[in-house]
Amino acid sequence: MNFTSQMRYNPETGEYEKYYRLKESYRNASGRACTRILLNVGFIHCLKPEEIRDISCGLTYKYEHQGERELWEDQMTVYSDTVRQKIDEYWTRMVEEKKLDIIHQAFEASKAKAERRIDVDTLKHTDARDIGAEWLCLQAVRQLKFDRFLRSLGWSEEQMKLAIGHLIVRTIYTPSELKSMRIMCDNSGVCELLDLAIESVTQRKVYSVDDWFLKEKMQIEKYLCQTTDDLFKPTNRIMLFDLTNFYFEGRKDGNGKAKFGRSKEKRSDCKLLVLVLCINTDGFICYSSILEGNTADPKSLPDMVDKLIATNPAGGGDDQKVLVVIDAGIASQENLDQIKAKGYNYLCVSRKTLTDYEVKPDARIVTVHDNKQQPIKLQEVHTECEDYYLKIDSPAKALKEESMNRSFRKRFEEGLDAVAASLTKERHEEVRGRAQAHRKA
Numbered sequence: 001m002n003f004t005s006q007m008r009y010n011p012e013t014g015e016y017e018k019y020y021r022l023k024e025s026y027r028n029a030s031g032r033a034c035t036r037i038l039l040n041v042g043f044i045h046c047l048k049p050e051e052i053r054d055i056s057c058g059l060t061y062k063y064e065h066q067g068e069r070e071l072w073e074d075q076m077t078v079y080s081d082t083v084r085q086k087i088d089e090y091w092t093r094m095v096e097e098k099k100l101d102i103i104h105q106a107f108e109a110s111k112a113k114a115e116r117r118i119d120v121d122t123l124k125h126t127d128a129r130d131i132g133a134e135w136l137c138l139q140a141v142r143q144l145k146f147d148r149f150l151r152s153l154g155w156s157e158e159q160m161k162l163a164i165g166h167l168i169v170r171t172i173y174t175p176s177e178l179k180s181m182r183i184m185c186d187n188s189g190v191c192e193l194l195d196l197a198i199e200s201v202t203q204r205k206v207y208s209v210d211d212w213f214l215k216e217k218m219q220i221e222k223y224l225c226q227t228t229d230d231l232f233k234p235t236n237r238i239m240l241f242d243l244t245n246f247y248f249e250g251r252k253d254g255n256g257k258a259k260f261g262r263s264k265e266k267r268s269d270c271k272l273l274v275l276v277l278c279i280n281t282d283g284f285i286c287y288s289s290i291l292e293g294n295t296a297d298p299k300s301l302p303d304m305v306d307k308l309i310a311t312n313p314a315g316g317g318d319d320q321k322v323l324v325v326i327d328a329g330i331a332s333q334e335n336l337d338q339i340k341a342k343g344y345n346y347l348c349v350s351r352k353t354l355t356d357y358e359v360k361p362d363a364r365i366v367t368v369h370d371n372k373q374q375p376i377k378l379q380e381v382h383t384e385c386e387d388y389y390l391k392i393d394s395p396a397k398a399l400k401e402e403s404m405n406r407s408f409r410k411r412f413e414e415g416l417d418a419v420a421a422s423l424t425k426e427r428h429e430e431v432r433g434r435a436q437a438h439r440k441a
Helices: 049-064 069-076 081-096 101-114 132-143 146-152 157-173 177-186 190-194 203-215 217-232 298-311 333-341 395-423 426-440
Strands: 002-010 015-027 033-043 238-247 271-279 285-292 323-325 345-347 365-369 375-381 389-393
Touching: 002 049, 015 049, 033 081, 049 069, 049 081, 132 146, 132 157, 132 190, 146 157, 146 217, 157 177, 157 190, 157 203, 177 190, 177 203, 203 217, 217 285, 298 333, 333 345, 375 395
Parallel strands: 238 323, 323 345
Antiparallel strands: 002 015, 015 033, 238 271, 271 285, 365 375, 375 389
């Protein structure tokens, strides 16, 4: 037993005071932890916190040793007269209100009724499968009507079900093709959800799924983009463009696009592919492309811009133009000119240092926050260029750059110290003396 308190209005004093209740924690017939109120004690003014604690301890001890009167009477002697008086008072009230034995007996009866003895050594199960996450992914597939779309492409029922099952398993467990086949056959209930015979999930068919998707890539991508637009109604006036690369650990001699290049994962010893993505502000991928592994960042933009224009042409006025957001690695002047010529606006970090600009006294300052709630201040600056420039003040970015500069300076100084130390070694003096003697000869 333990006391809990809650601030309530006391009409006698006209103030908010602690209202005490006596509660008990227990587990029900299902083994779930529960609490119940044994007694509404009320407002207590004459007791100290340690006395209230002693009362709850004494009541608990008395409840647990009801049939051992001498034992708990000896225990009561360790408490003060005030505590013993309150223990007897609260115990009498609980007995009169039938809060003790009746509830305890009812609980034991319900527990005995619900409890069943199981011999775990004889417990067996067969063909147990996971179904929760699979069911959720299947609802998303049906919400997008992706199964109907695959049928419209002429896919057979087995092709469609196998492709969707493979897609669901790889979404949840992110395995390889071979591992996904084993999960579909042994662990996942996706085949039962799709009414797909497990015998039809063969290695040859599973490895063919990616080829089926790649063959219809453009149509699938366009359909999903239009469907998510219909569902979530995005404006698609802001397109975020970025790219990354991934490496192969094998030789990939038969892949014409796999090339050696600059790996963003520091694996330039492996052949790479470049993945280009364009997403809207809701995070949905609108368009994608896979380029050769040695494609430089600026050269990857024209391929994506052409696809953007083919599926989402710019509107008539400047306020309806699509805004292409790119990072500084892609924002070469040639690419910016191309975006402008195609009828788009752009937002990027300038690759050149702007020196000839003026900050007007009445220039408006807008403060935004990043995902860590760190402030970033934007202020318009006046230049002779036709582009619109903003001065950005980010304390977090400045702190990061200062840390990078400090780290670089430290490594540089350590390198100089190492060079200086090597010049003072005796071996170096001996070699230098021999070199001088050789020149004189």
